[in-house]
Amino acid sequence: MMKTNPFNRRDALIALAAAAGAVALPAFAQPVTKAIFGYTAVTDFASVFIAREEGYFTKRSLDIEPKLIPLNPSIPPAIQSDSLQLGGPTPSVFLxxxxxxxxxxxxxxxxxxSKSMTGIGLVAKAGANIKTAQDCIGKKIGVPGxxxxxxxxxxxxxxxQGVDSTKVTFIEASFPQHGDLLRGGSLDAVVTADPFMSRIVSSGTGYVASYYSTFLPDGLPTLVFTARRDWVQKNPAAAKAFQAAIAESAVFxxxxxxxxxxxEHIGKYIKLPPEVLATVQLSPPLPVVQEKQxxxxxDQMLEQKLLKARPNLAALIVK
Structure with a gap:
Protein backbone atom coordinates (compact mmCIF):
# COMPACT_ATOMS: atom_id res chain seq x y z
CA MET A 1 0.00 0.00 0.00
CA MET A 2 1.27 3.46 -0.89
CA LYS A 3 2.21 5.59 2.12
CA THR A 4 0.99 9.15 2.43
CA ASN A 5 3.76 11.70 2.37
CA PRO A 6 3.42 13.39 5.81
CA PHE A 7 4.87 16.62 4.55
CA ASN A 8 2.35 16.91 1.72
CA ARG A 9 -0.50 16.15 4.11
CA ARG A 10 0.76 18.68 6.63
CA ASP A 11 1.14 21.34 3.93
CA ALA A 12 -2.40 20.69 2.71
CA LEU A 13 -3.81 21.07 6.22
CA ILE A 14 -1.90 24.30 6.76
CA ALA A 15 -3.19 25.67 3.47
CA LEU A 16 -6.76 24.64 4.33
CA ALA A 17 -6.54 26.29 7.75
CA ALA A 18 -5.13 29.47 6.22
CA ALA A 19 -7.95 29.60 3.69
CA ALA A 20 -10.56 29.10 6.41
CA GLY A 21 -8.95 31.83 8.47
CA ALA A 22 -8.99 34.20 5.53
CA VAL A 23 -12.71 33.60 4.99
CA ALA A 24 -13.37 34.17 8.68
CA LEU A 25 -11.54 37.50 8.78
CA PRO A 26 -13.93 40.24 9.94
CA ALA A 27 -14.59 43.17 7.64
CA PHE A 28 -12.73 45.60 9.91
CA ALA A 29 -9.50 43.66 9.39
CA GLN A 30 -9.55 44.36 5.67
CA PRO A 31 -7.72 47.42 4.32
CA VAL A 32 -9.93 50.51 4.38
CA THR A 33 -10.16 52.65 1.24
CA LYS A 34 -10.54 56.33 1.99
CA ALA A 35 -12.11 58.75 -0.50
CA ILE A 36 -13.61 62.23 -0.47
CA PHE A 37 -16.97 62.55 -2.24
CA GLY A 38 -18.02 65.94 -3.62
CA TYR A 39 -21.70 66.87 -3.37
CA THR A 40 -23.87 69.95 -3.82
CA ALA A 41 -26.67 71.02 -1.48
CA VAL A 42 -29.51 69.02 -3.05
CA THR A 43 -31.48 66.05 -1.77
CA ASP A 44 -30.59 63.82 -4.74
CA PHE A 45 -27.38 62.92 -2.91
CA ALA A 46 -29.46 61.14 -0.26
CA SER A 47 -28.05 57.69 -1.08
CA VAL A 48 -24.50 58.85 -0.26
CA PHE A 49 -25.57 60.40 3.05
CA ILE A 50 -27.49 57.28 4.02
CA ALA A 51 -24.65 54.92 3.06
CA ARG A 52 -22.36 56.86 5.40
CA GLU A 53 -24.80 57.28 8.28
CA GLU A 54 -26.26 53.75 8.16
CA GLY A 55 -22.82 52.14 7.95
CA TYR A 56 -23.14 50.73 4.43
CA PHE A 57 -19.73 52.15 3.50
CA THR A 58 -18.04 51.14 6.74
CA LYS A 59 -19.10 47.49 6.57
CA ARG A 60 -17.55 47.34 3.10
CA SER A 61 -14.22 48.78 4.27
CA LEU A 62 -14.89 52.20 2.78
CA ASP A 63 -14.28 55.52 4.50
CA ILE A 64 -16.20 57.98 2.30
CA GLU A 65 -16.10 61.60 3.45
CA PRO A 66 -18.81 63.82 1.88
CA LYS A 67 -17.58 67.34 1.06
CA LEU A 68 -19.90 70.19 0.09
CA ILE A 69 -19.05 71.84 -3.25
CA PRO A 70 -20.90 75.13 -4.02
CA LEU A 71 -21.27 74.68 -7.80
CA ASN A 72 -21.79 71.40 -9.61
CA PRO A 73 -19.43 72.13 -12.55
CA SER A 74 -16.57 72.39 -10.04
CA ILE A 75 -16.81 68.67 -9.23
CA PRO A 76 -15.07 67.10 -12.30
CA PRO A 77 -11.99 69.38 -12.07
CA ALA A 78 -11.72 68.58 -8.36
CA ILE A 79 -11.87 64.85 -9.13
CA GLN A 80 -9.24 65.28 -11.84
CA SER A 81 -6.89 67.10 -9.44
CA ASP A 82 -7.48 64.40 -6.79
CA SER A 83 -8.95 66.93 -4.35
CA LEU A 84 -11.94 64.61 -4.62
CA GLN A 85 -11.79 60.94 -5.52
CA LEU A 86 -15.54 60.61 -6.11
CA GLY A 87 -18.31 63.08 -6.81
CA GLY A 88 -21.77 63.70 -8.20
CA PRO A 89 -21.81 65.92 -11.27
CA THR A 90 -25.02 66.19 -13.24
CA PRO A 91 -25.03 64.09 -16.44
CA SER A 92 -24.48 67.14 -18.63
CA VAL A 93 -21.55 68.40 -16.55
CA PHE A 94 -20.04 64.91 -16.67
CA LEU A 95 -20.41 64.60 -20.44
CA SER A 114 -40.25 61.73 -12.42
CA LYS A 115 -43.25 63.45 -13.97
CA SER A 116 -44.78 63.61 -10.51
CA MET A 117 -41.85 65.61 -9.12
CA THR A 118 -42.59 69.24 -8.35
CA GLY A 119 -39.40 69.89 -6.42
CA ILE A 120 -37.77 71.65 -9.38
CA GLY A 121 -39.05 74.77 -11.06
CA LEU A 122 -38.68 78.22 -12.52
CA VAL A 123 -39.11 80.62 -9.62
CA ALA A 124 -39.67 84.27 -10.54
CA LYS A 125 -39.08 87.32 -8.38
CA ALA A 126 -42.23 88.62 -6.72
CA GLY A 127 -43.85 91.11 -9.09
CA ALA A 128 -41.81 90.00 -12.12
CA ASN A 129 -44.96 88.95 -14.01
CA ILE A 130 -43.22 85.92 -15.53
CA LYS A 131 -45.86 83.28 -16.24
CA THR A 132 -44.84 81.56 -19.48
CA ALA A 133 -41.71 80.59 -21.38
CA GLN A 134 -42.23 83.60 -23.66
CA ASP A 135 -41.97 85.87 -20.62
CA CYS A 136 -38.39 84.67 -20.06
CA ILE A 137 -37.10 86.41 -23.20
CA GLY A 138 -34.75 89.23 -22.27
CA LYS A 139 -34.70 88.23 -18.61
CA LYS A 140 -31.76 87.36 -16.32
CA ILE A 141 -32.23 83.87 -14.96
CA GLY A 142 -29.97 82.21 -12.40
CA VAL A 143 -28.96 78.57 -12.71
CA PRO A 144 -26.85 76.54 -10.23
CA GLY A 145 -24.32 75.60 -12.91
CA GLN A 161 -42.42 76.18 -25.89
CA GLY A 162 -41.05 77.84 -29.02
CA VAL A 163 -38.53 80.05 -27.23
CA ASP A 164 -34.95 80.55 -28.42
CA SER A 165 -32.82 80.07 -25.27
CA THR A 166 -30.13 82.39 -26.65
CA LYS A 167 -32.57 85.24 -26.00
CA VAL A 168 -32.39 84.53 -22.27
CA THR A 169 -29.42 85.62 -20.14
CA PHE A 170 -28.29 82.82 -17.85
CA ILE A 171 -26.17 83.62 -14.80
CA GLU A 172 -24.43 80.99 -12.70
CA ALA A 173 -25.35 81.15 -9.01
CA SER A 174 -25.25 78.49 -6.30
CA PHE A 175 -28.51 77.30 -4.71
CA PRO A 176 -28.05 79.13 -1.37
CA GLN A 177 -27.69 82.46 -3.24
CA HIS A 178 -30.94 82.21 -5.17
CA GLY A 179 -33.23 83.82 -2.61
CA ASP A 180 -30.90 86.76 -1.92
CA LEU A 181 -30.30 87.43 -5.62
CA LEU A 182 -34.03 87.54 -6.30
CA ARG A 183 -34.65 89.72 -3.26
CA GLY A 184 -31.91 92.14 -4.27
CA GLY A 185 -33.12 92.38 -7.86
CA SER A 186 -29.95 90.98 -9.46
CA LEU A 187 -32.01 88.24 -11.12
CA ASP A 188 -35.51 88.15 -12.57
CA ALA A 189 -35.92 84.43 -11.92
CA VAL A 190 -34.00 81.32 -10.95
CA VAL A 191 -34.10 77.71 -12.05
CA THR A 192 -33.92 76.07 -8.66
CA ALA A 193 -34.88 73.06 -6.57
CA ASP A 194 -36.13 72.14 -3.14
CA PRO A 195 -35.47 72.80 -0.36
CA PHE A 196 -34.39 76.23 -1.65
CA MET A 197 -37.42 76.65 -3.87
CA SER A 198 -39.83 76.09 -0.97
CA ARG A 199 -38.00 78.60 1.21
CA ILE A 200 -38.06 81.28 -1.51
CA VAL A 201 -41.79 80.80 -2.06
CA SER A 202 -42.71 80.62 1.65
CA SER A 203 -40.77 83.81 2.34
CA GLY A 204 -42.69 85.70 -0.34
CA THR A 205 -39.49 86.50 -2.26
CA GLY A 206 -40.70 84.65 -5.34
CA TYR A 207 -43.32 82.37 -6.84
CA VAL A 208 -43.27 79.24 -9.00
CA ALA A 209 -43.80 80.29 -12.61
CA SER A 210 -43.47 76.74 -13.97
CA TYR A 211 -42.74 73.21 -12.82
CA TYR A 212 -40.95 72.85 -16.14
CA SER A 213 -39.16 69.61 -15.24
CA THR A 214 -42.39 67.61 -15.39
CA PHE A 215 -41.96 67.49 -19.17
CA LEU A 216 -38.79 65.39 -18.84
CA PRO A 217 -39.00 61.62 -19.42
CA ASP A 218 -39.23 59.46 -16.30
CA GLY A 219 -36.16 57.67 -14.98
CA LEU A 220 -33.38 59.92 -16.21
CA PRO A 221 -30.41 60.37 -13.86
CA THR A 222 -30.29 63.78 -12.22
CA LEU A 223 -26.78 63.05 -10.92
CA VAL A 224 -24.09 60.52 -11.79
CA PHE A 225 -21.57 59.39 -9.19
CA THR A 226 -18.20 59.36 -10.92
CA ALA A 227 -14.48 58.79 -10.46
CA ARG A 228 -11.34 58.92 -12.57
CA ARG A 229 -10.95 55.76 -14.63
CA ASP A 230 -7.48 55.14 -13.24
CA TRP A 231 -8.81 55.38 -9.67
CA VAL A 232 -11.35 52.65 -10.48
CA GLN A 233 -8.64 50.52 -12.10
CA LYS A 234 -6.41 50.87 -9.02
CA ASN A 235 -9.28 50.28 -6.60
CA PRO A 236 -11.62 47.77 -8.29
CA ALA A 237 -12.84 46.23 -5.03
CA ALA A 238 -13.57 49.67 -3.56
CA ALA A 239 -15.45 50.69 -6.70
CA LYS A 240 -17.65 47.59 -6.50
CA ALA A 241 -18.15 48.16 -2.78
CA PHE A 242 -19.26 51.74 -3.45
CA GLN A 243 -21.79 50.52 -6.01
CA ALA A 244 -23.13 47.94 -3.55
CA ALA A 245 -23.43 50.50 -0.75
CA ILE A 246 -25.40 52.91 -2.96
CA ALA A 247 -27.68 50.05 -4.04
CA GLU A 248 -28.34 49.20 -0.39
CA SER A 249 -29.09 52.87 0.28
CA ALA A 250 -31.68 52.83 -2.51
CA VAL A 251 -33.48 49.94 -0.78
CA PHE A 252 -33.44 51.94 2.46
CA GLU A 264 -32.76 63.25 9.10
CA HIS A 265 -29.66 62.09 7.24
CA ILE A 266 -30.21 64.59 4.42
CA GLY A 267 -30.62 67.40 6.93
CA LYS A 268 -27.26 66.66 8.48
CA TYR A 269 -25.43 67.31 5.22
CA ILE A 270 -27.39 70.13 3.64
CA LYS A 271 -28.02 71.90 6.95
CA LEU A 272 -31.76 72.38 6.84
CA PRO A 273 -34.13 72.26 9.81
CA PRO A 274 -36.51 69.28 10.10
CA GLU A 275 -39.62 71.40 9.52
CA VAL A 276 -38.25 72.50 6.13
CA LEU A 277 -37.11 69.04 5.09
CA ALA A 278 -40.47 67.58 6.09
CA THR A 279 -42.13 69.38 3.17
CA VAL A 280 -39.50 68.57 0.53
CA GLN A 281 -40.43 66.10 -2.20
CA LEU A 282 -37.64 63.57 -2.72
CA SER A 283 -36.79 62.12 -6.12
CA PRO A 284 -36.61 58.32 -6.47
CA PRO A 285 -33.10 56.81 -6.20
CA LEU A 286 -31.35 55.51 -9.32
CA PRO A 287 -28.45 53.25 -8.27
CA VAL A 288 -27.83 51.86 -11.77
CA VAL A 289 -27.22 54.13 -14.78
CA GLN A 290 -27.76 52.72 -18.26
CA GLU A 291 -26.44 53.87 -21.61
CA LYS A 292 -29.90 54.84 -22.92
CA GLN A 293 -30.38 57.15 -19.95
CA ASP A 299 -28.78 64.24 -27.50
CA GLN A 300 -30.04 67.36 -25.73
CA MET A 301 -26.52 68.69 -25.36
CA LEU A 302 -25.68 68.07 -29.00
CA GLU A 303 -28.78 70.02 -29.98
CA GLN A 304 -27.84 72.87 -27.64
CA LYS A 305 -24.27 72.84 -28.99
CA LEU A 306 -22.87 71.93 -25.58
CA LEU A 307 -21.20 68.86 -27.13
CA LYS A 308 -19.44 68.56 -30.47
CA ALA A 309 -19.92 64.80 -30.87
CA ARG A 310 -21.74 61.99 -29.13
CA PRO A 311 -19.34 60.07 -26.88
CA ASN A 312 -19.00 56.29 -26.60
CA LEU A 313 -21.51 56.08 -23.76
CA ALA A 314 -21.08 52.36 -23.09
CA ALA A 315 -17.40 52.93 -22.32
CA LEU A 316 -18.29 55.55 -19.71
CA ILE A 317 -20.25 53.26 -17.38
CA VAL A 318 -18.60 50.84 -14.94
CA LYS A 319 -20.66 47.63 -14.88
Missing part, protein backbone atom coordinates in the same frame (compact mmCIF):
# COMPACT_ATOMS: atom_id res chain seq x y z
CA UNK A 96 -18.86 68.03 -21.02
CA UNK A 97 -15.92 67.09 -18.79
CA UNK A 98 -15.35 63.89 -20.75
CA UNK A 99 -15.44 65.72 -24.07
CA UNK A 100 -12.98 68.18 -22.57
CA UNK A 101 -10.48 65.37 -22.08
CA UNK A 102 -11.15 64.06 -18.57
CA UNK A 103 -11.13 60.26 -18.40
CA UNK A 104 -13.90 59.86 -15.85
CA UNK A 105 -16.47 57.06 -15.54
CA UNK A 106 -19.89 56.54 -13.95
CA UNK A 107 -20.19 54.15 -11.02
CA UNK A 108 -23.81 54.75 -9.97
CA UNK A 109 -26.57 57.32 -10.11
CA UNK A 110 -28.18 59.63 -7.57
CA UNK A 111 -31.80 60.65 -8.07
CA UNK A 112 -34.08 60.12 -11.05
CA UNK A 113 -36.54 62.33 -12.90
CA UNK A 146 -24.00 76.55 -16.57
CA UNK A 147 -24.34 73.36 -18.59
CA UNK A 148 -25.61 71.43 -15.56
CA UNK A 149 -28.83 69.44 -15.18
CA UNK A 150 -31.22 72.30 -14.44
CA UNK A 151 -29.74 74.57 -17.11
CA UNK A 152 -29.85 71.97 -19.90
CA UNK A 153 -33.31 70.72 -18.93
CA UNK A 154 -34.70 74.26 -18.74
CA UNK A 155 -33.30 75.16 -22.15
CA UNK A 156 -34.87 72.01 -23.57
CA UNK A 157 -38.23 73.09 -22.10
CA UNK A 158 -37.88 76.57 -23.60
CA UNK A 159 -37.46 74.98 -27.02
CA UNK A 160 -40.63 72.90 -26.60
CA UNK A 253 -34.86 55.03 0.73
CA UNK A 254 -37.64 53.02 -0.94
CA UNK A 255 -38.84 51.61 2.38
CA UNK A 256 -41.62 53.90 3.69
CA UNK A 257 -40.70 52.97 7.26
CA UNK A 258 -37.41 54.83 6.83
CA UNK A 259 -38.90 58.14 5.63
CA UNK A 260 -38.05 60.07 8.80
CA UNK A 261 -34.52 58.68 8.93
CA UNK A 262 -33.91 59.56 5.27
CA UNK A 263 -34.80 63.19 5.91
CA UNK A 294 -27.16 59.02 -20.66
CA UNK A 295 -28.11 59.12 -24.35
CA UNK A 296 -31.06 61.45 -23.66
CA UNK A 297 -28.73 63.98 -22.07
CA UNK A 298 -26.16 63.56 -24.81
Missing amino acids: QAVEGGLDHVVLTGGGAT LGAFLHVGFRAWLKT INNPKNAAKVR LAWWS
